[in-house]
Amino acid sequence: MGFLGSWTVEEAVRRGYRVIVVDALTYAANPDNLSTLNVRFVVPSVRHFWSLIRAEGEEVYPLVSVPSYGYDTVADLEREIEEFLNSDLDALVVVASVEDPDLMKRLMAHVEGVVHLAAETHVDRSIEDAWDFVRSEILGFYSTVDAFRRVKGREGKFLLVSTDEVLGEILEGAADESAPLMPRNPYAAAKSSQEHFAQSYINTYGTPITIVRPTNAYGPRQHSEKFVPKIILNAIRGIPIPVYGDGRQRRVWIYAEDVARGIMDVYERGNFPDVYHMASDDELENLQLVKKILAMMGKDESLITLVEDRPGHDRRYSLKWDKLRGLGWSPKVNLEEGLRNTINYYAERYVNRPSVRR
Ligand SMILES: NC(=O)c1ccc[n+]([C@@H]2O[C@H](COP(=O)([O-])OP(=O)(O)OC[C@H]3O[C@@H](n4cnc5c(N)ncnc54)[C@H](O)[C@@H]3O)[C@@H](O)[C@H]2O)c1
Incomplete structure (x- = not known):
């Protein structure tokens, strides 16, 4: 139900898959x-989450289960899945954390493969406090990949969506898939942990895991806290657009629909196990991107406000993506068209909408 996940589920359904979303x-x-x-939502009756417990001056975070609502028993869940498989629904959405190893094991019995996107994704939040990243990225990935390994062994396909950020900043040239992991912020460290577990499972158990590392994605449905939606929404509202540091950080941009197509191309045609980089030729300095969007929206550059830089802010990411090109993938939506779609999406939703706080 997040940004790239929803585009990927749509792409999978377009290709004829029935999807169980967690x-x-x-x-x-x-x-x-x-x-x-065409989707049905189900909610488990037991929810797992991490609770802070203080024991003799130490803080520990054990996994606890609390009753919730929805289906009550394993049999109920099996019945939901059975009904889904016999229905003409596109997807069954199980509202639960991927941290739940029992749930993940149960679901693995019904799927041919997994595309793992669930994660906390906002770098700024990880700098404030990375606990949620440790839970979703590390525990969540471990619980999912271990369930997959136990139920499916060497069968099926497991695709992990990682990020270019695991390689750290690339000041010159572009990194290929053999570059070492050098994460430089807590989000990137959590994503790197996923990759380390993935590589260890490939080596130890022969688990068929393939890693895809996209660069910066943009497009409709991205959360308003992210850079591109924030530029557009602030411009619509006529309020300052904060840009970190000198705004000269360089990023490569891909449209969300192209990312989803790339993920499904690798799922269908890629090697398992392997690693694939996903990028485009659209590399811009952050300030250039803001100016481009403002020009497209007919808004004034005076909205741009340089603010104190993010700590540890990487100056540049850049990936070589010849391997993915070799699978027949390349971006179809250019920056102009993608930004136009994105601006229209946010404008349709937010222009003339009364503000909640009047
Ligand atoms: N957006 C990008 O530019 C980009 C680039 C490269 C890689 N990625 C990767 O792609 C994936 C998706 O990114 P996004 O931008 O769509 O993120 P997003 O923040 O929009 O969505 C994340 C989704 O994961 C879910 N989630 C979080 N923790 C969960 C948990 N423990 N159990 C189940 N669900 C959980 C959230 O509810 C949300 O729906 C992430 O793994 C991210 O690291 C994103």
Whole structure:
């Protein structure tokens, strides 16, 4: 129900797959993101989450289960899945955390493969406090990949969506898939942990895991806290657009629909196990991107406000993506068209909408 997940589910359905979605419905998720599909939502009666317990001056975070609502027993869940498989629905959405190893094991018995996107994704939040990243990225990935390994062995396909950020900043040239992991912020460290577990499972158990590392994605449905939606929404509202540091950080941009197509191309045609980089030729300095969007929206550059830089802010990411090109993938939506779609999406939703705080 997040940004790239919803685009990927749509792409999978377009290709004829029936999808079981697991999403914890965090602040970043929006059920409306799946509104183009024929979907049923189910909620487990038992929810697992981490609770802070203080024991003799130490803080520990044990996994606890609390009753919730929805289906009550394993049999109920099996019945939901059975009904889904016999229905003409596109997707069954299980509202639960991927941290739940029992749930993940149960679901693995019904799927041919996994595309793992669930994660906390906002770098700024990880700098404030990375606990949620440790839970969703590390525990959540471990619980999912271990369930997959135990149930499916060397069968099936497991695709992990990682990020270019695991390689750290690339000041010159571009990194290929053999570059070492050098994460430089807590989000990137959590994503790197996923990759380390993935590589260890490939080596130890022969688990068929393939890693895809996209660069910066943009497009409709991205959470308003992210850079591109923030530029557009602030411009619509006529309020200052904060840009970190000198605004000269360089990023490569891909449209969300192209990312989803790339993920499914690797899922269908890629090697398992392997690693694939996903990028485009659209590399811009952050300030250039803001100016481009403002020009497209007919807004004034005076809205741009340089603010104190993010600590540890990487100056540049850049990936070589010849391997993915070799699979027949390349971006179809150029920056101009993608930004136009994105601006229209946010404008349709937010222009003339009364503000909640008047
Ligand atoms: N957006 C990008 O530019 C980009 C680039 C490269 C890689 N990625 C990766 O792609 C994936 C998706 O990113 P996004 O931008 O769509 O993120 P997002 O924040 O929009 O969505 C994340 C989704 O994961 C769900 N989630 C979080 N923790 C969960 C948990 N424990 N159990 C179940 N669901 C959970 C949230 O509810 C949300 O729906 C992430 O793994 C991210 O690291 C994103």
